[in-house]
Amino acid sequence: xxxxxxIDLKNISMEYGNEKVLDNINLxxxxxxxxxxxxxxGCGKTTTLRIIGGFINQTSGNVYFEGKEIxxxxxxxxxxxxxxxxYALFSHLNVFENVAFGLRLKxxxxxxxxxxxxxxxxxxxxxxxxSGYEKRDINxxxxxxxxxxxxxxxxxxxxxxxxxxxxxGALDLKLRKDMQTELKKIQQRLxxxxxxxxxDQEEALSMSDTIVVMNEGKxxxxxTPQDIYNEPKNAxxxxxxxxxxxxxxxxxxxxxxxxxxxxxxxVDVGFEENESVDVVIRPEDIIITSPEEGIFSGTVTSLTFxxxxxxxxxxxxxxxxxxxxxxASQPGEKIGLKVKPFDFHIMKKSKKECEK
Amino acid sequence: xxxxxxxxxxxxxxxxxxxPIAVLIAYSFNSSKSSKxxxxxxxxxxxxxxxxxIMNSWGVTLRVAIFSAIIATIIGTxxxxxxxxxKKRTRSAVLSVNNIPVTNPDIIxxxxxxLLFIALRIERGEITLLLAHITFNIPYVILSVLPKLHQAxxxxxxxxxxxxxxxxxxxxxxxxxxxxxxxxTGFILAFTLSFDDFMIxxxxxxxAQTLAVTIFSMTKKKINPKIYALSSIMFLTVLILLIIVNLxxxxxxxxxxxxxxxxxxxx
Numbered sequence: 001x002x003x004x005x006x007i008d009l010k011n012i013s014m015e016y017g018n019e020k021v022l023d024n025i026n027l028x029x030x031x032x033x034x035x036x037x038x039x040x041x042g043c044g045k046t047t048t049l050r051i052i053g054g055f056i057n058q059t060s061g062n063v064y065f066e067g068k069e070i071x072x073x074x075x076x077x078x079x080x081x082x083x084x085x086x087y088a089l090f091s092h093l094n095v096f097e098n099v100a101f102g103l104r105l106k107x108x109x110x111x112x113x114x115x116x117x118x119x120x121x122x123x124x125x126x127x128x129x130x131s132g133y134e135k136r137d138i139n140x141x142x143x144x145x146x147x148x149x150x151x152x153x154x155x156x157x158x159x160x161x162x163x164x165x166x167x168x169g170a171l172d173l174k175l176r177k178d179m180q181t182e183l184k185k186i187q188q189r190l191x192x193x194x195x196x197x198x199x200d201q202e203e204a205l206s207m208s209d210t211i212v213v214m215n216e217g218k219x220x221x222x223x224t225p226q227d228i229y230n231e232p233k234n235a236x237x238x239x240x241x242x243x244x245x246x247x248x249x250x251x252x253x254x255x256x257x258x259x260x261x262x263x264x265x266x267v268d269v270g271f272e273e274n275e276s277v278d279v280v281i282r283p284e285d286i287i288i289t290s291p292e293e294g295i296f297s298g299t300v301t302s303l304t305f306x307x308x309x310x311x312x313x314x315x316x317x318x319x320x321x322x323x324x325x326x327x328a329s330q331p332g333e334k335i336g337l338k339v340k341p342f343d344f345h346i347m348k349k350s351k352k353e354c355e356k
Numbered sequence: 357x358x359x360x361x362x363x364x365x366x367x368x369x370x371x372x373x374x375x376p377i378a379v380l381i382a383y384s385f386n387s388s389k390s391s392k393x394x395x396x397x398x399x400x401x402x403x404x405x406x407x408x409x410i411m412n413s414w415g416v417t418l419r420v421a422i423f424s425a426i427i428a429t430i431i432g433t434x435x436x437x438x439x440x441x442x443k444k445r446t447r448s449a450v451l452s453v454n455n456i457p458v459t460n461p462d463i464i465x466x467x468x469x470x471l472l473f474i475a476l477r478i479e480r481g482e483i484t485l486l487l488a489h490i491t492f493n494i495p496y497v498i499l500s501v502l503p504k505l506h507q508a509x510x511x512x513x514x515x516x517x518x519x520x521x522x523x524x525x526x527x528x529x530x531x532x533x534x535x536x537x538x539x540x541t542g543f544i545l546a547f548t549l550s551f552d553d554f555m556i557x558x559x560x561x562x563x564a565q566t567l568a569v570t571i572f573s574m575t576k577k578k579i580n581p582k583i584y585a586l587s588s589i590m591f592l593t594v595l596i597l598l599i600i601v602n603l604x605x606x607x608x609x610x611x612x613x614x615x616x617x618x619x620x621x622x623x
Binding site: 055074075082085088091153154 | 509511514515517518519520521522523525526530533534
């Protein structure tokens with residue numbers, strides 16, 4: 001596997017004045033992989049992307065592209081292209097000329113024939129269902145159409161890596177879903193590595209091969225969407241990816257955790273005895289039963305219809321549980337909550353809280 | 357009634373503003389040299405074009421206006437790009453320095469430039485006149501290009517680099533087109549300011565006299581209606597240039613509106 005690594009970031013740090021935006025990032029990306037950098041705004045994901053694109057230089061560390069260090073290479077000499085957040089289309093050029101922009105810049109031996117340019121542009125526009133739009137003014141296109149032009153403008157040079165900076169952020173929900181599918185198809189058909197930046201966890205989960213969760217300039221977890229969702233490494237990841245209940249617990253011994261004063265069976269091992277831990281329970285993993293049968297019992301305080309399921313808030317000994325279920329329990333009703341042993345996700349307390 | 361009053365008020369204002377100019381234009385067609393209307397004539401216009409001093413000044417004025425506008429536009433545009441890329445604190449400092457010549461009384465600019473040329477022992481003539489005009493035009497070009505640079509987001513420049521353009525060709529192929537309206541407006545503004553400047557030209561021109569300076573020196577003697585004719589032509593020239601500038605702005609705005617409407621339709 002080692003030899004098909006296309007981009008390798010080694011000990012990347014980035015500082016603006018005294019502010020540390022990236023703190024020792026280490027990340028490798030394989031050829032033809034769909035990697036998503038996911039995190040809240042200000043987590044350093046866009047900075048990481050801009051360092052790979054060459055628009056800013058890291059304070060320290062190295063960037064390798066196919067094994068070669070490229071930190072000193074300017075963006076116009078890097079074999080990668082970018083789809084920008086607000087498309088950044090050239091409004092004085094029509095659709096055809098926007099897409100042809102990269103092709104027309106080739107000089108000397110690489111200079112392309114007008115016929116070849118025409119072929120390549122039509123092929124690209126066909127890829128995103130924009131055939132016949134060649135002569136159209138950029139500003140006469142809808143947001144979704146502009147987005148497609150931005151994508152093929154970046155793809156026309158056949159980059160080995162495509163960088164996408166929240167490309168769907170400005171589109172409405174329905175269009176975004178369609179574009180997600182379309183982007184994934186394009187990536188698979190062309191066999192290009194995609195590095196995708198987003199703060200939308202659903203988008204990340206549905207499109208990526210690998211997700212890199214970032215927060216405060218640090219990588220929190222790298223893994224497949226399933227890994228990240230089912231086995232979050234810490235409370236931040238658990239909270240950021242999907243909704244979750246995070247409880248304080250004490251690990252009594254392997255496979256036994258104490259929550260709210262009761263010992264509960266779980267499947268996690270490798271903690272010290274009596275170590276304080278975070279216990280994460282996904283709302284959809286909470287089973288609602290009668291108060292006697294549950295591990296915890298409490299009173300329903302609110303009920304919201306969410307379409308596929310109901311969302312309930314249940315008050316138990318001062319803790320508010322969030323639960324999803326297809327059957328509604330009315331506010332005021334006393335119920336019991338049950339969770340299967342493997343649905344307790346136990347993780348070390350994040351450092352910050354230890355310091356507190 | 358209220359509507360009538362509103363209209364009347366505007367009518368009064370415009371009368372005060374334009375009546376003197378209208379009188380001037382009327383007198384330029386008066387066959388008598390006195391203020392009495394004695395009949396219509398083109399004589400003063402014909403005499404105007406036969407007057408060597410005035411024709412000479414026309415040449416000086418046009419040459420200085422065109423060249424100072426071109427050179428100030430180039431320097432001002434480059435300066436604006438530099439300023440736009442400065443850090444916030446330096447940028448506001450440089451901008452306030454840039455604004456001083458704009459608000460500074462012309463007479464001070466004129467006298468100080470004259471003193472500078474004398475100190476440097478440069479004989480005053482068309483060259484010093486040109487240098488002076490370039491100097492006072494640059495701040496205006498900067499002020500008209502800078503907003504366009506702020507409007508044009510940096511992203512398109514980066515996009516061009518990303519697609520393989522060198523910084524130089526990224527500027528010419530992308531950024532230049534985005535700020536072009538500002539550059540053209542700056543050029544026309546510079547031309548107009550140079551064309552109708554009197555104060556600074558009076559102190560820095562020496563033997564080279566612009567139209568404004570010539571008119572001034574002619575009014576000191578007995579007034580010849582040729583001056584009325586000349587002033588009318590100058591007024592019309594500036595008026596036409598200003599109309600062009602305004603139409604350009606309107607055109608830009610309505611283009612934007614049309615584009616927006618199109619986008620809305622597509623959505």
